[in-house]
Amino acid sequence: MDQIVYTRENQEILESSFEFSYEGKTYIISLQVIDHMIEISVILEEQTSFQWKDLFSIEQIYKLQNFFLQFTSLQKVYEIFSKLMKNCIKSITKSDNKMQIQLEFEQILDKIQFFIELHQCEINTDQIVVKLCEKISEIETKTNKQFEQLVKDQQTQTEQIKDYLAKQIEQMKEFLVGQIQSLKVDHQNQIQEIKKKINQIEDKIQFNNIFLKEELEMIKQWIEMIYERCKDKRKVIFFIKTIENKRFGFYADCQIKNYSGNFLAQNPNNIFLFSLDLKKKYTSNEINNSNAFYSNNQLLAVGGGFDIKLYTNSNTTKDNYVDAKSYGKKEGINKYDLNGGIDNYTTSEVEIFEIIDG
Known part of the structure:
Protein backbone atom coordinates (compact mmCIF):
# COMPACT_ATOMS: atom_id res chain seq x y z
CA MET A 1 0.00 0.00 0.00
CA VAL A 130 -6.27 11.28 -13.55
CA LYS A 131 -7.41 7.69 -13.37
CA LEU A 132 -7.18 7.19 -17.12
CA CYS A 133 -3.75 8.84 -17.24
CA GLU A 134 -2.54 6.46 -14.56
CA LYS A 135 -3.87 3.51 -16.54
CA ILE A 136 -2.30 4.77 -19.77
CA SER A 137 0.99 5.25 -17.98
CA GLU A 138 0.85 1.69 -16.60
CA ILE A 139 0.06 0.30 -20.06
CA GLU A 140 2.88 2.33 -21.65
CA THR A 141 5.35 1.11 -19.06
CA LYS A 142 4.26 -2.49 -19.49
CA THR A 143 4.28 -2.18 -23.29
CA ASN A 144 7.74 -0.60 -23.32
CA LYS A 145 9.10 -3.44 -21.21
CA GLN A 146 7.50 -6.03 -23.46
CA PHE A 147 8.83 -4.26 -26.56
CA GLU A 148 12.35 -4.09 -25.11
CA GLN A 149 12.19 -7.80 -24.32
CA LEU A 150 10.86 -8.55 -27.81
CA VAL A 151 13.72 -6.60 -29.38
CA LYS A 152 16.23 -8.51 -27.26
CA ASP A 153 14.62 -11.83 -28.20
CA GLN A 154 14.62 -10.91 -31.90
CA GLN A 155 18.27 -9.88 -31.75
CA THR A 156 19.13 -13.18 -30.12
CA GLN A 157 17.11 -15.11 -32.71
CA THR A 158 18.71 -13.11 -35.53
CA GLU A 159 22.18 -14.02 -34.29
CA GLN A 160 21.19 -17.66 -33.98
CA ILE A 161 19.79 -17.65 -37.52
CA LYS A 162 22.99 -16.03 -38.83
CA ASP A 163 25.12 -18.68 -37.13
CA TYR A 164 22.87 -21.46 -38.46
CA LEU A 165 22.97 -20.12 -42.03
CA ALA A 166 26.72 -19.68 -41.88
CA LYS A 167 27.12 -23.32 -40.83
CA GLN A 168 24.74 -24.46 -43.57
CA ILE A 169 26.67 -22.47 -46.19
CA GLU A 170 29.96 -24.02 -45.06
CA GLN A 171 28.46 -27.50 -45.18
CA MET A 172 27.06 -26.81 -48.65
CA LYS A 173 30.46 -25.58 -49.82
CA GLU A 174 32.11 -28.75 -48.54
CA PHE A 175 29.43 -30.88 -50.18
CA LEU A 176 29.78 -29.12 -53.56
CA VAL A 177 33.57 -29.33 -53.48
CA GLY A 178 33.27 -33.05 -52.78
CA GLN A 179 30.78 -33.47 -55.61
CA ILE A 180 33.01 -31.61 -58.05
CA GLN A 181 35.98 -33.77 -57.10
CA SER A 182 33.88 -36.89 -57.46
CA LEU A 183 32.66 -35.78 -60.88
CA LYS A 184 36.21 -35.13 -62.03
CA VAL A 185 37.37 -38.57 -60.84
CA ASP A 186 34.39 -40.40 -62.35
CA HIS A 187 34.13 -38.34 -65.53
CA GLN A 188 35.49 -40.98 -67.88
CA ASN A 189 33.49 -43.76 -66.24
CA GLN A 190 30.30 -41.73 -66.58
CA ILE A 191 30.98 -41.09 -70.26
CA GLN A 192 31.45 -44.80 -70.87
CA GLU A 193 28.27 -45.61 -68.94
CA ILE A 194 26.30 -43.07 -70.96
CA LYS A 195 27.62 -44.51 -74.21
CA LYS A 196 26.66 -48.00 -73.05
CA LYS A 197 23.13 -46.87 -72.24
CA ILE A 198 22.84 -45.14 -75.62
CA ASN A 199 23.86 -48.36 -77.36
CA GLN A 200 21.30 -50.32 -75.35
CA ILE A 201 18.60 -47.83 -76.31
CA GLU A 202 19.59 -48.03 -79.98
CA ASP A 203 19.48 -51.85 -79.86
CA LYS A 204 16.09 -51.71 -78.21
CA ILE A 205 14.76 -49.34 -80.85
CA GLN A 206 16.09 -51.58 -83.59
CA PHE A 207 14.49 -54.67 -81.98
CA ASN A 208 11.17 -52.92 -81.63
CA ASN A 209 11.35 -52.35 -85.37
CA ILE A 210 12.29 -55.91 -86.36
CA PHE A 211 8.65 -56.91 -86.72
CA LEU A 212 7.00 -55.46 -89.78
CA LYS A 213 3.30 -54.73 -89.75
CA GLU A 214 2.51 -57.61 -92.10
CA GLU A 215 4.56 -59.97 -89.91
CA LEU A 216 2.55 -59.01 -86.83
CA GLU A 217 -0.67 -59.59 -88.76
CA MET A 218 0.65 -62.96 -89.86
CA ILE A 219 1.43 -64.04 -86.28
CA LYS A 220 -1.95 -62.75 -85.14
CA GLN A 221 -3.69 -65.00 -87.66
CA TRP A 222 -1.65 -68.00 -86.53
CA ILE A 223 -2.81 -67.38 -82.97
CA GLU A 224 -6.43 -66.82 -83.99
CA MET A 225 -6.40 -70.19 -85.82
CA ILE A 226 -5.67 -72.02 -82.53
CA TYR A 227 -7.57 -69.67 -80.21
CA GLU A 228 -10.50 -72.00 -79.43
CA ARG A 229 -8.19 -74.94 -78.73
CA CYS A 230 -6.05 -72.79 -76.37
CA LYS A 231 -8.91 -71.19 -74.49
CA ASP A 232 -8.53 -71.05 -70.69
CA LYS A 233 -4.83 -72.07 -70.88
CA ARG A 234 -1.61 -70.15 -70.48
CA LYS A 235 -0.60 -69.09 -74.01
CA VAL A 236 2.99 -67.87 -74.48
CA ILE A 237 4.86 -66.71 -77.58
CA PHE A 238 8.66 -66.32 -77.76
CA PHE A 239 10.36 -63.94 -80.21
CA ILE A 240 14.08 -64.66 -80.63
CA LYS A 241 16.64 -62.52 -82.40
CA THR A 242 20.24 -63.79 -82.74
CA ILE A 243 23.41 -61.77 -82.94
CA GLU A 244 23.41 -62.66 -86.67
CA ASN A 245 19.95 -60.98 -86.91
CA LYS A 246 18.07 -64.27 -87.50
CA ARG A 247 14.47 -64.03 -86.29
CA PHE A 248 12.39 -67.00 -85.20
CA GLY A 249 10.46 -68.37 -82.23
CA PHE A 250 7.67 -70.59 -80.99
CA TYR A 251 4.19 -70.55 -79.48
CA ALA A 252 3.02 -72.85 -76.66
CA ASP A 253 0.03 -72.98 -74.40
CA CYS A 254 2.06 -74.80 -71.73
CA GLN A 255 2.78 -73.22 -68.41
CA ILE A 256 6.41 -72.31 -68.00
CA LYS A 257 7.71 -73.95 -64.82
CA ASN A 258 10.21 -76.57 -63.62
CA TYR A 259 9.07 -79.94 -64.99
CA SER A 260 11.93 -81.82 -63.27
CA GLY A 261 13.30 -83.46 -66.43
CA ASN A 262 9.96 -84.61 -67.83
CA PHE A 263 8.78 -83.41 -71.25
CA LEU A 264 5.13 -82.50 -71.78
CA ALA A 265 3.18 -84.31 -74.45
CA GLN A 266 1.53 -82.21 -77.13
CA ASN A 267 -2.15 -82.03 -77.78
CA PRO A 268 -2.83 -81.53 -81.48
CA ASN A 269 -1.51 -78.20 -82.71
CA ASN A 270 -1.10 -76.50 -79.32
CA ILE A 271 2.56 -75.77 -80.10
CA PHE A 272 4.14 -74.47 -83.28
CA LEU A 273 7.43 -72.94 -84.43
CA PHE A 274 7.85 -70.04 -86.82
CA SER A 275 10.45 -68.09 -88.81
CA LEU A 276 9.92 -64.39 -89.41
CA ASP A 277 12.69 -64.33 -91.98
CA LEU A 278 11.06 -67.15 -94.00
CA LYS A 279 7.54 -66.10 -93.02
CA LYS A 280 6.58 -69.71 -92.24
CA LYS A 281 4.83 -71.60 -89.47
CA TYR A 282 5.95 -75.15 -88.59
CA THR A 283 3.67 -77.66 -86.87
CA SER A 284 4.31 -80.98 -85.13
CA ASN A 285 5.21 -83.98 -87.28
CA GLU A 286 2.98 -86.14 -85.08
CA ILE A 287 -0.53 -85.58 -83.77
CA ASN A 288 0.65 -86.54 -80.30
CA ASN A 289 4.26 -85.66 -79.57
CA SER A 290 5.34 -87.13 -76.22
CA ASN A 291 8.36 -84.81 -76.06
CA ALA A 292 6.73 -81.58 -77.11
CA PHE A 293 7.78 -79.07 -74.47
CA TYR A 294 10.13 -78.80 -71.49
CA SER A 295 11.24 -76.02 -69.13
CA ASN A 296 13.16 -75.52 -65.91
CA ASN A 297 15.09 -72.66 -64.34
CA GLN A 298 17.97 -73.10 -66.82
CA LEU A 299 16.43 -73.66 -70.24
CA LEU A 300 13.33 -74.08 -72.37
CA ALA A 301 13.04 -76.67 -75.15
CA VAL A 302 10.52 -77.50 -77.88
CA GLY A 303 10.70 -81.03 -79.31
CA GLY A 304 12.57 -84.03 -77.96
CA GLY A 305 15.44 -83.47 -80.38
CA PHE A 306 15.64 -79.81 -79.34
CA ASP A 307 14.00 -78.24 -82.39
CA ILE A 308 14.57 -75.08 -80.35
CA LYS A 309 16.66 -75.02 -77.19
CA LEU A 310 16.89 -71.67 -75.36
CA TYR A 311 18.98 -71.15 -72.23
CA THR A 312 18.03 -68.54 -69.61
CA ASN A 313 21.45 -66.92 -70.21
CA SER A 314 20.97 -67.12 -73.96
CA ASN A 315 22.70 -63.78 -74.60
CA THR A 316 26.00 -64.98 -73.09
CA THR A 317 26.20 -68.59 -74.29
CA LYS A 318 26.60 -70.27 -77.68
CA ASP A 319 24.86 -73.45 -76.46
CA ASN A 320 21.43 -72.35 -77.68
CA TYR A 321 20.43 -74.77 -80.44
CA VAL A 322 18.07 -75.41 -83.37
CA ASP A 323 17.49 -78.76 -85.12
CA ALA A 324 14.25 -79.50 -87.01
CA LYS A 325 13.38 -83.08 -85.94
CA SER A 326 9.91 -83.00 -84.42
CA TYR A 327 8.44 -79.99 -86.26
CA GLY A 328 8.12 -78.71 -89.84
CA LYS A 329 8.26 -81.90 -91.87
CA LYS A 330 4.95 -81.16 -93.57
CA GLU A 331 6.13 -77.60 -94.30
CA GLY A 332 9.43 -78.86 -95.83
CA ILE A 333 11.81 -77.54 -93.20
CA ASN A 334 15.47 -78.54 -93.19
CA LYS A 335 17.52 -79.15 -90.05
CA TYR A 336 18.81 -75.65 -89.32
CA ASP A 337 16.54 -73.44 -91.44
CA LEU A 338 15.27 -71.50 -88.41
CA ASN A 339 18.78 -70.15 -87.81
CA GLY A 340 19.78 -69.68 -91.45
CA GLY A 341 21.54 -73.04 -91.76
CA ILE A 342 23.53 -72.91 -88.48
CA ASP A 343 22.79 -75.04 -85.41
CA ASN A 344 24.11 -72.98 -82.45
CA TYR A 345 23.28 -69.34 -81.79
CA THR A 346 23.61 -66.51 -79.24
CA THR A 347 20.67 -64.16 -78.75
CA SER A 348 20.78 -60.40 -78.91
CA GLU A 349 17.11 -60.02 -77.88
CA VAL A 350 14.34 -62.24 -76.50
CA GLU A 351 10.78 -61.05 -75.94
CA ILE A 352 8.07 -63.15 -74.32
CA PHE A 353 4.36 -62.40 -74.54
CA GLU A 354 1.38 -64.04 -72.90
CA ILE A 355 -1.72 -64.06 -75.09
CA ILE A 356 -4.72 -63.01 -72.98
CA ASP A 357 -8.30 -63.70 -73.98
CA GLY A 358 -9.83 -60.76 -75.86
Whole structure:
Protein backbone atom coordinates (compact mmCIF):
# COMPACT_ATOMS: atom_id res chain seq x y z
CA MET A 1 0.00 0.00 0.00
CA ASP A 2 1.37 3.39 -1.00
CA GLN A 3 1.09 6.15 1.62
CA ILE A 4 1.15 9.83 0.62
CA VAL A 5 1.18 12.96 2.78
CA TYR A 6 0.29 16.31 1.18
CA THR A 7 -1.32 19.66 1.96
CA ARG A 8 -4.58 20.98 0.48
CA GLU A 9 -6.35 24.19 1.56
CA ASN A 10 -4.09 24.44 4.60
CA GLN A 11 -5.01 20.91 5.59
CA GLU A 12 -2.52 18.10 5.90
CA ILE A 13 -3.92 15.04 4.23
CA LEU A 14 -2.68 11.51 4.78
CA GLU A 15 -3.76 9.16 1.96
CA SER A 16 -3.19 5.55 1.04
CA SER A 17 -4.75 3.26 -1.57
CA PHE A 18 -4.51 -0.32 -2.75
CA GLU A 19 -6.02 -2.62 -5.38
CA PHE A 20 -7.61 -6.03 -4.76
CA SER A 21 -9.82 -8.55 -6.57
CA TYR A 22 -13.09 -9.93 -5.26
CA GLU A 23 -15.33 -12.38 -7.12
CA GLY A 24 -13.56 -11.75 -10.42
CA LYS A 25 -13.73 -7.93 -10.23
CA THR A 26 -11.00 -5.43 -9.40
CA TYR A 27 -11.53 -2.70 -6.81
CA ILE A 28 -9.42 0.21 -5.62
CA ILE A 29 -9.87 1.30 -1.98
CA SER A 30 -8.67 4.71 -0.86
CA LEU A 31 -8.31 5.97 2.76
CA GLN A 32 -7.80 9.64 3.61
CA VAL A 33 -7.40 11.49 6.91
CA ILE A 34 -8.93 14.93 6.36
CA ASP A 35 -9.41 17.42 9.20
CA HIS A 36 -9.98 14.85 11.95
CA MET A 37 -12.14 12.72 9.65
CA ILE A 38 -11.47 9.49 7.79
CA GLU A 39 -12.77 9.23 4.22
CA ILE A 40 -13.17 5.75 2.77
CA SER A 41 -13.85 5.37 -0.98
CA VAL A 42 -14.13 2.37 -3.26
CA ILE A 43 -13.83 2.47 -7.08
CA LEU A 44 -14.86 -0.47 -9.28
CA GLU A 45 -12.24 -0.68 -12.08
CA GLU A 46 -14.80 -1.77 -14.68
CA GLN A 47 -16.96 1.29 -13.93
CA THR A 48 -14.49 4.08 -13.35
CA SER A 49 -17.14 6.80 -13.54
CA PHE A 50 -18.62 5.77 -10.19
CA GLN A 51 -17.37 5.34 -6.65
CA TRP A 52 -18.79 4.68 -3.21
CA LYS A 53 -17.49 6.76 -0.31
CA ASP A 54 -18.27 8.31 3.06
CA LEU A 55 -16.63 10.39 5.76
CA PHE A 56 -16.38 9.02 9.27
CA SER A 57 -15.54 10.91 12.43
CA ILE A 58 -13.56 9.18 15.12
CA GLU A 59 -16.75 8.91 17.14
CA GLN A 60 -18.48 7.09 14.26
CA ILE A 61 -15.55 4.76 13.95
CA TYR A 62 -15.83 3.97 17.61
CA LYS A 63 -19.49 3.14 17.14
CA LEU A 64 -18.63 0.70 14.37
CA GLN A 65 -16.85 -1.55 16.82
CA ASN A 66 -15.78 -1.30 20.41
CA PHE A 67 -12.41 -2.53 19.24
CA PHE A 68 -11.46 1.01 18.25
CA LEU A 69 -12.23 2.49 21.70
CA GLN A 70 -8.69 1.70 22.73
CA PHE A 71 -7.32 4.15 20.15
CA THR A 72 -7.67 7.85 20.99
CA SER A 73 -5.72 9.10 17.98
CA LEU A 74 -7.22 9.38 14.52
CA GLN A 75 -3.79 8.53 13.17
CA LYS A 76 -3.85 5.20 15.03
CA VAL A 77 -7.36 4.44 13.80
CA TYR A 78 -6.25 5.21 10.26
CA GLU A 79 -3.33 2.82 10.53
CA ILE A 80 -5.58 0.01 11.84
CA PHE A 81 -8.14 0.69 9.10
CA SER A 82 -5.44 0.55 6.45
CA LYS A 83 -4.43 -2.95 7.55
CA LEU A 84 -8.01 -4.14 7.90
CA MET A 85 -9.11 -2.83 4.51
CA LYS A 86 -6.14 -4.46 2.84
CA ASN A 87 -6.18 -7.88 4.47
CA CYS A 88 -9.53 -8.56 6.14
CA ILE A 89 -12.30 -7.88 3.59
CA LYS A 90 -14.76 -10.77 3.80
CA SER A 91 -17.50 -9.61 1.42
CA ILE A 92 -18.75 -6.68 -0.66
CA THR A 93 -22.47 -6.14 -1.23
CA LYS A 94 -24.01 -3.52 -3.53
CA SER A 95 -27.70 -2.53 -3.52
CA ASP A 96 -29.20 0.57 -5.15
CA ASN A 97 -26.65 3.31 -4.54
CA LYS A 98 -25.08 1.77 -1.45
CA MET A 99 -22.15 -0.56 -0.87
CA GLN A 100 -21.59 -2.52 2.30
CA ILE A 101 -18.15 -3.87 3.11
CA GLN A 102 -17.82 -6.61 5.73
CA LEU A 103 -14.47 -6.82 7.50
CA GLU A 104 -13.35 -9.71 9.65
CA PHE A 105 -10.18 -10.16 11.60
CA GLU A 106 -9.04 -12.43 14.36
CA GLN A 107 -8.28 -11.50 17.92
CA ILE A 108 -6.50 -13.89 20.17
CA LEU A 109 -9.71 -15.69 21.24
CA ASP A 110 -12.39 -14.86 18.69
CA LYS A 111 -13.17 -13.29 15.35
CA ILE A 112 -14.35 -9.68 15.17
CA GLN A 113 -16.67 -8.55 12.37
CA PHE A 114 -18.07 -5.13 11.50
CA PHE A 115 -19.60 -3.40 8.49
CA ILE A 116 -18.90 -0.17 6.69
CA GLU A 117 -21.65 1.35 4.57
CA LEU A 118 -20.68 3.62 1.67
CA HIS A 119 -22.82 5.70 -0.65
CA GLN A 120 -22.48 5.94 -4.41
CA CYS A 121 -21.42 9.25 -5.92
CA GLU A 122 -20.14 10.37 -9.30
CA ILE A 123 -16.45 10.91 -9.82
CA ASN A 124 -15.70 14.33 -11.18
CA THR A 125 -14.06 14.77 -14.58
CA ASP A 126 -10.65 15.58 -13.14
CA GLN A 127 -10.62 12.32 -11.19
CA ILE A 128 -11.56 10.33 -14.30
CA VAL A 129 -8.78 11.98 -16.29
CA VAL A 130 -6.27 11.28 -13.55
CA LYS A 131 -7.41 7.69 -13.37
CA LEU A 132 -7.18 7.19 -17.12
CA CYS A 133 -3.75 8.84 -17.24
CA GLU A 134 -2.54 6.46 -14.56
CA LYS A 135 -3.87 3.51 -16.54
CA ILE A 136 -2.30 4.77 -19.77
CA SER A 137 0.99 5.25 -17.98
CA GLU A 138 0.85 1.69 -16.60
CA ILE A 139 0.06 0.30 -20.06
CA GLU A 140 2.88 2.33 -21.65
CA THR A 141 5.35 1.11 -19.06
CA LYS A 142 4.26 -2.49 -19.49
CA THR A 143 4.28 -2.18 -23.29
CA ASN A 144 7.74 -0.60 -23.32
CA LYS A 145 9.10 -3.44 -21.21
CA GLN A 146 7.50 -6.03 -23.46
CA PHE A 147 8.83 -4.26 -26.56
CA GLU A 148 12.35 -4.09 -25.11
CA GLN A 149 12.19 -7.80 -24.32
CA LEU A 150 10.86 -8.55 -27.81
CA VAL A 151 13.72 -6.60 -29.38
CA LYS A 152 16.23 -8.51 -27.26
CA ASP A 153 14.62 -11.83 -28.20
CA GLN A 154 14.62 -10.91 -31.90
CA GLN A 155 18.27 -9.88 -31.75
CA THR A 156 19.13 -13.18 -30.12
CA GLN A 157 17.11 -15.11 -32.71
CA THR A 158 18.71 -13.11 -35.53
CA GLU A 159 22.18 -14.02 -34.29
CA GLN A 160 21.19 -17.66 -33.98
CA ILE A 161 19.79 -17.65 -37.52
CA LYS A 162 22.99 -16.03 -38.83
CA ASP A 163 25.12 -18.68 -37.13
CA TYR A 164 22.87 -21.46 -38.46
CA LEU A 165 22.97 -20.12 -42.03
CA ALA A 166 26.72 -19.68 -41.88
CA LYS A 167 27.12 -23.32 -40.83
CA GLN A 168 24.74 -24.46 -43.57
CA ILE A 169 26.67 -22.47 -46.19
CA GLU A 170 29.96 -24.02 -45.06
CA GLN A 171 28.46 -27.50 -45.18
CA MET A 172 27.06 -26.81 -48.65
CA LYS A 173 30.46 -25.58 -49.82
CA GLU A 174 32.11 -28.75 -48.54
CA PHE A 175 29.43 -30.88 -50.18
CA LEU A 176 29.78 -29.12 -53.56
CA VAL A 177 33.57 -29.33 -53.48
CA GLY A 178 33.27 -33.05 -52.78
CA GLN A 179 30.78 -33.47 -55.61
CA ILE A 180 33.01 -31.61 -58.05
CA GLN A 181 35.98 -33.77 -57.10
CA SER A 182 33.88 -36.89 -57.46
CA LEU A 183 32.66 -35.78 -60.88
CA LYS A 184 36.21 -35.13 -62.03
CA VAL A 185 37.37 -38.57 -60.84
CA ASP A 186 34.39 -40.40 -62.35
CA HIS A 187 34.13 -38.34 -65.53
CA GLN A 188 35.49 -40.98 -67.88
CA ASN A 189 33.49 -43.76 -66.24
CA GLN A 190 30.30 -41.73 -66.58
CA ILE A 191 30.98 -41.09 -70.26
CA GLN A 192 31.45 -44.80 -70.87
CA GLU A 193 28.27 -45.61 -68.94
CA ILE A 194 26.30 -43.07 -70.96
CA LYS A 195 27.62 -44.51 -74.21
CA LYS A 196 26.66 -48.00 -73.05
CA LYS A 197 23.13 -46.87 -72.24
CA ILE A 198 22.84 -45.14 -75.62
CA ASN A 199 23.86 -48.36 -77.36
CA GLN A 200 21.30 -50.32 -75.35
CA ILE A 201 18.60 -47.83 -76.31
CA GLU A 202 19.59 -48.03 -79.98
CA ASP A 203 19.48 -51.85 -79.86
CA LYS A 204 16.09 -51.71 -78.21
CA ILE A 205 14.76 -49.34 -80.85
CA GLN A 206 16.09 -51.58 -83.59
CA PHE A 207 14.49 -54.67 -81.98
CA ASN A 208 11.17 -52.92 -81.63
CA ASN A 209 11.35 -52.35 -85.37
CA ILE A 210 12.29 -55.91 -86.36
CA PHE A 211 8.65 -56.91 -86.72
CA LEU A 212 7.00 -55.46 -89.78
CA LYS A 213 3.30 -54.73 -89.75
CA GLU A 214 2.51 -57.61 -92.10
CA GLU A 215 4.56 -59.97 -89.91
CA LEU A 216 2.55 -59.01 -86.83
CA GLU A 217 -0.67 -59.59 -88.76
CA MET A 218 0.65 -62.96 -89.86
CA ILE A 219 1.43 -64.04 -86.28
CA LYS A 220 -1.95 -62.75 -85.14
CA GLN A 221 -3.69 -65.00 -87.66
CA TRP A 222 -1.65 -68.00 -86.53
CA ILE A 223 -2.81 -67.38 -82.97
CA GLU A 224 -6.43 -66.82 -83.99
CA MET A 225 -6.40 -70.19 -85.82
CA ILE A 226 -5.67 -72.02 -82.53
CA TYR A 227 -7.57 -69.67 -80.21
CA GLU A 228 -10.50 -72.00 -79.43
CA ARG A 229 -8.19 -74.94 -78.73
CA CYS A 230 -6.05 -72.79 -76.37
CA LYS A 231 -8.91 -71.19 -74.49
CA ASP A 232 -8.53 -71.05 -70.69
CA LYS A 233 -4.83 -72.07 -70.88
CA ARG A 234 -1.61 -70.15 -70.48
CA LYS A 235 -0.60 -69.09 -74.01
CA VAL A 236 2.99 -67.87 -74.48
CA ILE A 237 4.86 -66.71 -77.58
CA PHE A 238 8.66 -66.32 -77.76
CA PHE A 239 10.36 -63.94 -80.21
CA ILE A 240 14.08 -64.66 -80.63
CA LYS A 241 16.64 -62.52 -82.40
CA THR A 242 20.24 -63.79 -82.74
CA ILE A 243 23.41 -61.77 -82.94
CA GLU A 244 23.41 -62.66 -86.67
CA ASN A 245 19.95 -60.98 -86.91
CA LYS A 246 18.07 -64.27 -87.50
CA ARG A 247 14.47 -64.03 -86.29
CA PHE A 248 12.39 -67.00 -85.20
CA GLY A 249 10.46 -68.37 -82.23
CA PHE A 250 7.67 -70.59 -80.99
CA TYR A 251 4.19 -70.55 -79.48
CA ALA A 252 3.02 -72.85 -76.66
CA ASP A 253 0.03 -72.98 -74.40
CA CYS A 254 2.06 -74.80 -71.73
CA GLN A 255 2.78 -73.22 -68.41
CA ILE A 256 6.41 -72.31 -68.00
CA LYS A 257 7.71 -73.95 -64.82
CA ASN A 258 10.21 -76.57 -63.62
CA TYR A 259 9.07 -79.94 -64.99
CA SER A 260 11.93 -81.82 -63.27
CA GLY A 261 13.30 -83.46 -66.43
CA ASN A 262 9.96 -84.61 -67.83
CA PHE A 263 8.78 -83.41 -71.25
CA LEU A 264 5.13 -82.50 -71.78
CA ALA A 265 3.18 -84.31 -74.45
CA GLN A 266 1.53 -82.21 -77.13
CA ASN A 267 -2.15 -82.03 -77.78
CA PRO A 268 -2.83 -81.53 -81.48
CA ASN A 269 -1.51 -78.20 -82.71
CA ASN A 270 -1.10 -76.50 -79.32
CA ILE A 271 2.56 -75.77 -80.10
CA PHE A 272 4.14 -74.47 -83.28
CA LEU A 273 7.43 -72.94 -84.43
CA PHE A 274 7.85 -70.04 -86.82
CA SER A 275 10.45 -68.09 -88.81
CA LEU A 276 9.92 -64.39 -89.41
CA ASP A 277 12.69 -64.33 -91.98
CA LEU A 278 11.06 -67.15 -94.00
CA LYS A 279 7.54 -66.10 -93.02
CA LYS A 280 6.58 -69.71 -92.24
CA LYS A 281 4.83 -71.60 -89.47
CA TYR A 282 5.95 -75.15 -88.59
CA THR A 283 3.67 -77.66 -86.87
CA SER A 284 4.31 -80.98 -85.13
CA ASN A 285 5.21 -83.98 -87.28
CA GLU A 286 2.98 -86.14 -85.08
CA ILE A 287 -0.53 -85.58 -83.77
CA ASN A 288 0.65 -86.54 -80.30
CA ASN A 289 4.26 -85.66 -79.57
CA SER A 290 5.34 -87.13 -76.22
CA ASN A 291 8.36 -84.81 -76.06
CA ALA A 292 6.73 -81.58 -77.11
CA PHE A 293 7.78 -79.07 -74.47
CA TYR A 294 10.13 -78.80 -71.49
CA SER A 295 11.24 -76.02 -69.13
CA ASN A 296 13.16 -75.52 -65.91
CA ASN A 297 15.09 -72.66 -64.34
CA GLN A 298 17.97 -73.10 -66.82
CA LEU A 299 16.43 -73.66 -70.24
CA LEU A 300 13.33 -74.08 -72.37
CA ALA A 301 13.04 -76.67 -75.15
CA VAL A 302 10.52 -77.50 -77.88
CA GLY A 303 10.70 -81.03 -79.31
CA GLY A 304 12.57 -84.03 -77.96
CA GLY A 305 15.44 -83.47 -80.38
CA PHE A 306 15.64 -79.81 -79.34
CA ASP A 307 14.00 -78.24 -82.39
CA ILE A 308 14.57 -75.08 -80.35
CA LYS A 309 16.66 -75.02 -77.19
CA LEU A 310 16.89 -71.67 -75.36
CA TYR A 311 18.98 -71.15 -72.23
CA THR A 312 18.03 -68.54 -69.61
CA ASN A 313 21.45 -66.92 -70.21
CA SER A 314 20.97 -67.12 -73.96
CA ASN A 315 22.70 -63.78 -74.60
CA THR A 316 26.00 -64.98 -73.09
CA THR A 317 26.20 -68.59 -74.29
CA LYS A 318 26.60 -70.27 -77.68
CA ASP A 319 24.86 -73.45 -76.46
CA ASN A 320 21.43 -72.35 -77.68
CA TYR A 321 20.43 -74.77 -80.44
CA VAL A 322 18.07 -75.41 -83.37
CA ASP A 323 17.49 -78.76 -85.12
CA ALA A 324 14.25 -79.50 -87.01
CA LYS A 325 13.38 -83.08 -85.94
CA SER A 326 9.91 -83.00 -84.42
CA TYR A 327 8.44 -79.99 -86.26
CA GLY A 328 8.12 -78.71 -89.84
CA LYS A 329 8.26 -81.90 -91.87
CA LYS A 330 4.95 -81.16 -93.57
CA GLU A 331 6.13 -77.60 -94.30
CA GLY A 332 9.43 -78.86 -95.83
CA ILE A 333 11.81 -77.54 -93.20
CA ASN A 334 15.47 -78.54 -93.19
CA LYS A 335 17.52 -79.15 -90.05
CA TYR A 336 18.81 -75.65 -89.32
CA ASP A 337 16.54 -73.44 -91.44
CA LEU A 338 15.27 -71.50 -88.41
CA ASN A 339 18.78 -70.15 -87.81
CA GLY A 340 19.78 -69.68 -91.45
CA GLY A 341 21.54 -73.04 -91.76
CA ILE A 342 23.53 -72.91 -88.48
CA ASP A 343 22.79 -75.04 -85.41
CA ASN A 344 24.11 -72.98 -82.45
CA TYR A 345 23.28 -69.34 -81.79
CA THR A 346 23.61 -66.51 -79.24
CA THR A 347 20.67 -64.16 -78.75
CA SER A 348 20.78 -60.40 -78.91
CA GLU A 349 17.11 -60.02 -77.88
CA VAL A 350 14.34 -62.24 -76.50
CA GLU A 351 10.78 -61.05 -75.94
CA ILE A 352 8.07 -63.15 -74.32
CA PHE A 353 4.36 -62.40 -74.54
CA GLU A 354 1.38 -64.04 -72.90
CA ILE A 355 -1.72 -64.06 -75.09
CA ILE A 356 -4.72 -63.01 -72.98
CA ASP A 357 -8.30 -63.70 -73.98
CA GLY A 358 -9.83 -60.76 -75.86
